[in-house]
Amino acid sequence: MPTELPASPLLASLQDKIAQRKARVGIYGLGYVGLPLALRFAEVGVPVTGFDIDAAKIQQLNAGGSYIERLTPDRIQQAHAQGFEATTDFARTAEVDALIICVPTPLNAHREPDLSFIVNTIEAALPHMRPGQLVSLESTTWPGTTDEVLAPRLRARGLEPGENCALVFSPEREDPGNPDYGTKDIPKVIGGHTPRCLALGTALYQHAIQTLVPVSSTRAAEMTKLLENIHRSVNIGLVNEMKIVADKMGINIHEVIDAAATKPFGFVPYRPGPGLGGHCIPIDPFYLTWKAREYGVNTRFIELAGEINHHMPHWVVGKVADALNDRGKAIKGSRILVLGLAYKKNIDDTRESPAVEIMDLLQAKGAHIDYSDPHVPVFPRKRDYHFDLKSVVLNADTLTGYDCLILATDHDGFDYALLQNARLIVDTRGRLAPASNVVAA
Structure with a gap:
């Protein structure tokens, strides 16, 4: 000190x-x-x-x-x-x-x-x-x-x-x-x-x-913060890419991560999801890529991870389209309920939440969108997105009105036994047990 x-x-x-x-x-x-x-x-x-x-x-x-x-x-x-x-x-x-x-x-x-x-x-x-x-x-x-x-x-x-x-x-x-x-x-x-x-x-x-x-120095402190967030961004990008590969091969990536995590050294488990959220990890790595160009350095590794993570909401929407298509429906005209607006579970912080981008992508394709989040009762003000929506209360009657549910944020406050009764649920977090109406994404 x-x-x-x-x-x-x-x-x-x-x-x-x-x-x-x-x-x-x-x-x-x-x-x-x-x-x-x-x-x-x-x-x-x-x-x-x-x-x-x-x-x-x-x-x-x-x-x-x-x-x-x-x-x-x-x-x-x-x-x-x-x-x-x-x-x-x-x-x-x-x-x-x-x-x-x-x-x-x-x-x-x-x-x-x-x-x-x-x-x-x-x-x-x-x-x-x-x-x-x-x-x-x-x-x-x-x-x-x-x-x-x-x-x-x-x-x-x-x-x-x-x-x-x-x-x-x-x-x-x-x-x-x-x-x-x-x-x-x-x-x-x-x-x-x-x-x-x-x-x-x-x-x-x-x-x-x-x-x-x-x-x-102040520069060392500034770089420390960027390293912390880039570390997470790169590792989440890796596991998200592994999720896509495992999905194509018919392998449950969450089972693989759980098994790999039993190794007592040399492995840190990161969990895939629908994309990056929060104010830090989706944004901060690009502060270093921008500054590095001043020194003639191309931060390819950081930018590749950002590209993968940025693509994940689009990948989720593709999984939704495939799941609805398998049931004879299109995204256009479908009623879709997004579960979880916050960027991670059990909080009310929606900054840079991939759930919001998923909603925007689905609405652009003609879907009728609602959301349910016990921590976010009203859709908040945002610079890039606007939905005049309030959180939907989940019950048996509510579920029957939707063609598809998307579990974007796995809040502990959701009734997962109730959710199993949905016509179709696309699970981006690996929270639900395999079932005929559950599609992993």
Whole structure:
């Protein structure tokens, strides 16, 4: 753990405030990453102000409500009692001592990095910043973003990282729905623009996170996050490709994975599915492929995995078409119910969910689409997709009205015994036992 104390009076004062838990933390972006972190700082007695441009979110939070299923209203209200408040007013940046940026980093239409959320956030905060503050970027991005995008903007304001302000990168590692690892339990990587920056960043985060993992630079921390997500993307791409091969050969890929997983060394089981979801794995690898081109490197392995994973919703739709055709029906005019809108089971997070793309592909082919998800009662707002739908309640009468069900996300809350009574169900998760009305996809 870095122990170097800041040399300048401003940074020494910030160090003292952090040590005494008097430094007010500003969390910029109150989504699936920012809000849990804000609540965690509040829990340990660190004053927190949450910033977001979505006025509806701010209103709900300040009324003691929550828009994230696993973060109960009780936790929001407890955080308020411990000094948490939320605002859309970026002028209040002047009140905070540490700015932690937790905003999305999507891809644009050309699958290139879109840093507009990061840039807009820092540009909105800069007019109100002052010497003696710390800036931490948590949004996943390409190596060099902290040094090349944030640092110059701070300098233009007269803020020099390591001298009169601090700048770090500490990538988020949230895993929604994981009962074993919450915000405080997941080791946190952190890199500083300078050693002084790193010392201040670790001093701040150690209040809220049990284990910190300092690295030599912000670029090393940025690359660490990309490696974690690319590792998963590549391995999921491999097992998805194996699923397609096994399907053609009439082999149950889930049986094969279970058997391979009995090997006590050298094998890690990954599970296939209908495609990649969540804000990280479908997107982050392309941040590195884009940056690598600047260095004359073609990341073929990463891009191949992305191509395979991107194709999976199309493959599922093909399986649906074949299954309906075998029963004398076409996709066009069929009533199809998608089970599970979230990108993985037992959560309400629908970001980049393959279920949504499957719905869009089927609707484009003329199907009548509905969905059922106990965690997502109303289809959420999205930039690229819109369905004016509410979650269908599952019962025996409901099932008789659909020509096909697609198990896209295997929530534990579904009644799988009931689902076995459907006319046809296409299982993308390997959850259902083989039957005449069950088609593996």
